[in-house]
Amino acid sequence: MLRIHSNTIEESIDTIALLTQYLHTDFNEDFIDAVPAFNTVLIYVNLSHTTPEAFRQNLLYHVAAFSAEAPRLKNPRDIPVTISLPIYYGPELAWDLQSAAGKCGLSGAELIKIHSEQYYHVCAIGFSPGFAYLGFTDPALHLARRSSPRTHVPKGAVAIAENQTAIYPQASPGGWHIIGRCPSTLFEVQESNSTILCVFEVGAKVKFYSVSLEEYIALGGQLDE
Amino acid sequence: MNDSNGRVQIKKAGTQTTLQDSGRVGFQHLGITPGGYADRHAASWANALLGNQENSPLLEITLGQCELYFEHDSVICVTGAECDVLINNRPMTLWCSQKIQAGEILRFGFPYTGVFNYLSIARGFSSPNVLNSCASVIREKLGPNNGAALKKNDWLKFTKNQSTSFSKSALRFASRYRPDYASHLELNLIPGFDWENVEEKEAFLQQEYTIAQNTNKMGTRLNGMPIAFTEESRKKREAYSEGVSLGTVQIPENGQPIILGAEHQTIGGYPKVGCISKLSYYQLAQRRPGQSVSFSLVSRDQAQRQWLRFLRFFSSI
Numbered sequence: 001m002l003r004i005h006s007n008t009i010e011e012s013i014d015t016i017a018l019l020t021q022y023l024h025t026d027f028n029e030d031f032i033d034a035v036p037a038f039n040t041v042l043i044y045v046n047l048s049h050t051t052p053e054a055f056r057q058n059l060l061y062h063v064a065a066f067s068a069e070a071p072r073l074k075n076p077r078d079i080p081v082t083i084s085l086p087i088y089y090g091p092e093l094a095w096d097l098q099s100a101a102g103k104c105g106l107s108g109a110e111l112i113k114i115h116s117e118q119y120y121h122v123c124a125i126g127f128s129p130g131f132a133y134l135g136f137t138d139p140a141l142h143l144a145r146r147s148s149p150r151t152h153v154p155k156g157a158v159a160i161a162e163n164q165t166a167i168y169p170q171a172s173p174g175g176w177h178i179i180g181r182c183p184s185t186l187f188e189v190q191e192s193n194s195t196i197l198c199v200f201e202v203g204a205k206v207k208f209y210s211v212s213l214e215e216y217i218a219l220g221g222q223l224d225e
Numbered sequence: 226m227n228d229s230n231g232r233v234q235i236k237k238a239g240t241q242t243t244l245q246d247s248g249r250v251g252f253q254h255l256g257i258t259p260g261g262y263a264d265r266h267a268a269s270w271a272n273a274l275l276g277n278q279e280n281s282p283l284l285e286i287t288l289g290q291c292e293l294y295f296e297h298d299s300v301i302c303v304t305g306a307e308c309d310v311l312i313n314n315r316p317m318t319l320w321c322s323q324k325i326q327a328g329e330i331l332r333f334g335f336p337y338t339g340v341f342n343y344l345s346i347a348r349g350f351s352s353p354n355v356l357n358s359c360a361s362v363i364r365e366k367l368g369p370n371n372g373a374a375l376k377k378n379d380w381l382k383f384t385k386n387q388s389t390s391f392s393k394s395a396l397r398f399a400s401r402y403r404p405d406y407a408s409h410l411e412l413n414l415i416p417g418f419d420w421e422n423v424e425e426k427e428a429f430l431q432q433e434y435t436i437a438q439n440t441n442k443m444g445t446r447l448n449g450m451p452i453a454f455t456e457e458s459r460k461k462r463e464a465y466s467e468g469v470s471l472g473t474v475q476i477p478e479n480g481q482p483i484i485l486g487a488e489h490q491t492i493g494g495y496p497k498v499g500c501i502s503k504l505s506y507y508q509l510a511q512r513r514p515g516q517s518v519s520f521s522l523v524s525r526d527q528a529q530r531q532w533l534r535f536l537r538f539f540s541s542i
Contacts, residue, residue: 003467038467039465
């Protein structure tokens with residue numbers, strides 16, 4: 001596991017994202033998987049190509065060089081700089097909007113405005129396939145998770161908890177506060193040709209924009225039964 | 226119907242019977258767990274005893290109680306949990322290759338010890354791959370039939386054996402080498418970067434822990450002496466989630482260790498003391514709630530050497 005320390009966590013996330021790309025371009029045969037998350041990346045070393053010790057030495061040597069060259073290596077390939085996503089924040093689908101706003105001492109409209117006006121970093125992907133932790137929400141929106149998680153959170157549910165926000169890419173259990181619904185497909189595995197669609201990538205930036213119910217449905221959004 | 230396909234039908238599904246292989250490698254950065262068989266040791270032997278290629282699809286049978294009807298002749302092998310297995314009414318020897326004939330029914334009782342049995346078939350079961358693996362992960366809906374467990378009346382296919390390449394005498398794994406899943410298990414722990422901050426390390430290594438009820442392929446929960454970290458280290462620790470792997474020993478707030486399993490989440494936020502060796506995990510997976518385990522330290526190099534020996538052995542068959 002590689003862990004870095006920067007002045008801010010946002011800087012760490014950006015550096016880890018670049019480092020992870022660098023691993024893919026320069027060390028490709030030597031590892032099987034690399035899982036970036038916040039200020040760390042967990043590297044699964046390919047033991048049929050190298051040893052962990054050799055990999056570690058090699059990596060540290062190159063990381064030192066990487067840091068010195070970092071400005072030149074910025075965006076070596078096309079990470080989407082900003083992912084724009086439509087959110088319907090209406091009461092039919094935003095199950096916890098009123099209660100969350102109340103707990104934060106805000107009106108529903110204020111919560112929506114604060115949630116949708118800033119950019120978020122994709123910090124990590126995990127918990128379930130394609131589930132991206134997006135940081136960091138305005139302190140006005142900080143809330144502990146729900147005291148008891150739901151066994152079913154619908155696909156596309158937009159949620160907040162602690163200092164992060166996320167969209168559940170498929171239905172699953174979940175303990176975050178649901179404040180809206182996103183009609184976009186965020187994660188999909190095409191079984192026929194084993195390809196994966198995953199909208200999020202660690203290091204990318206995300207921006208939400210509010211849409212009407214008509215727009216939400218036109219974009220493929222589903223209503224609850 | 227294709228004449229070279231043999232068929233097997235599920236007559237009773239049992240607790241949970243799924244198609245598995247060694248798992249989906251290389252997708253954890255997308256939150257996709259590797260999955261695959263819980264006890265890779267027993268599963269590898271099930272394939273090896275039939276001369277199958279290493280990663281051939283086989284069935285993972287959880288806590289027995291399933292029944293399968295073989296429409297065509299084949300050669301099979303069952304390894305894993307100690308369990309009464311019958312072909313029609315004849316007891317079958319486990320950890321041993323076995324011919325089975327068209328029309329016969331294979332019945333699993335409830336295992337005496339252990340949790341998982343592995344049923345392999347000559348040349349492996351035919352199964353579509355999803356992301357390079359046939360591993361069924363139910364909660365992610367990935368695998369054949371969206372990762373679902375097999376149900377009554379489901380059919381499985383296999384390639385009928387057309388050659389006489391199987392030796393006439395059975396290939397058998399000597400019973401004195403079979404693992405004893407009823408025994409106390411000492412887990413080989415590779416200490417992690419937070420190990421130095423664990424309080425009462427010696428006491429921890431002397432402790433016996435008991436496997437808790439809510440244990441499954443995602444993780445094994447243990448009950449016993451709570452593990453705590455020094456106050457200084459707790460103050461300095463950042464609360465961010467990080468990547469986690471099979472065998473990671475996490476310590477949640479109540480101090481009761483959780484050891485991540487074959488279907489582990491890919492990232493986690495709890496502090497960790499280290500990681501048990503994969504070979505230790507395969508034995509752990511076969512322990513039931515109430516059984517006892519303890520930890521002993523092993524160096525990463527030792528664990529790696531054992532693991533490489535294991536890999537080389539099975540890939541050379």
